[in-house]
Amino acid sequence: MTLSDARRDDWTRFSLKQRLQRYAVLAFTLLAIAWAVSSIEVIWAWVWDAPEQMGDLFGRMIPPDPTNLAAILRVLWETVNIATIATAFAVILSLPVAWLAAQNTTPNRATLWVGRFILVSSRSINTIIWALLFVAIFGPGIVAGIVAIMFRSIGFVGKLLGEAIEEIDKRPVEALEATGASRFKVIAYAIVPQVMPTFWAVSILRWDINLRESTVLGLVGAGGIGIILQGAIDTFNWREAATVLLAILGLVILGEIVSAWLRRRIL
16 A cells, blocks of 8 residues: 555544534534423423314315405505505615715714614514504504514615625725715715615615515504404404415515516616
8 A cells, every 4th residue: 555545544524623623512502402492391292283283274274265355455555565665765764874884984983883783773673573662652553564664674774785885896986086076976976886786686675575574564563464364363264364375475476576577677
């Protein structure tokens, strides 16, 4: 056996220390999962019985009941309006926040942290929690739903736009600054053109996400199709609930089609 053959036989992907570290991480992960499962007090009898209950529930949903279809479609259109209006306001409000949160455009360190605090605060609270808060402020209805979706979206759009601003090519900015161009002209001709593709892509993506999130706002009284779904569930009207779920599925599929079409047309 040659020296090269011996070296091939002795080669291993990881050293002994690396293997021990990987095993330790794996063992820690398994222990954490086991501790988490043991601490949530799962009622296993219900878990084993779930397939039978699901089969019984789906059996009660067939066939779907279209009696209330007109009202379902009307509220479904309301859901689309909630998502669209909230996205439009969120995109507008996220622009100055993204400007503050980007290191290469923020005026100073204090404004940088103010912008980032707004982004983190918006994204750290779930849409349903925002909806509960604004239902308490504005009362039940679509206004609470629009504001909840808007507050949640500002962090998402602002963060991605801020990162896009930080990643722009600095040479056009430096060239305009060298010619003595004003700050407004630097923004309009050097920064905005580079960020516009990301702006449209993020806006379309967020509208698509908001379309899904707005379908559950009615469960907490913030308007949309969720109101009828909650009513059908509360009254055990499973056939109408099936109709609502099919309508939501159709809305989501239509949203995917519209989003794809917009991306092809704009981007």
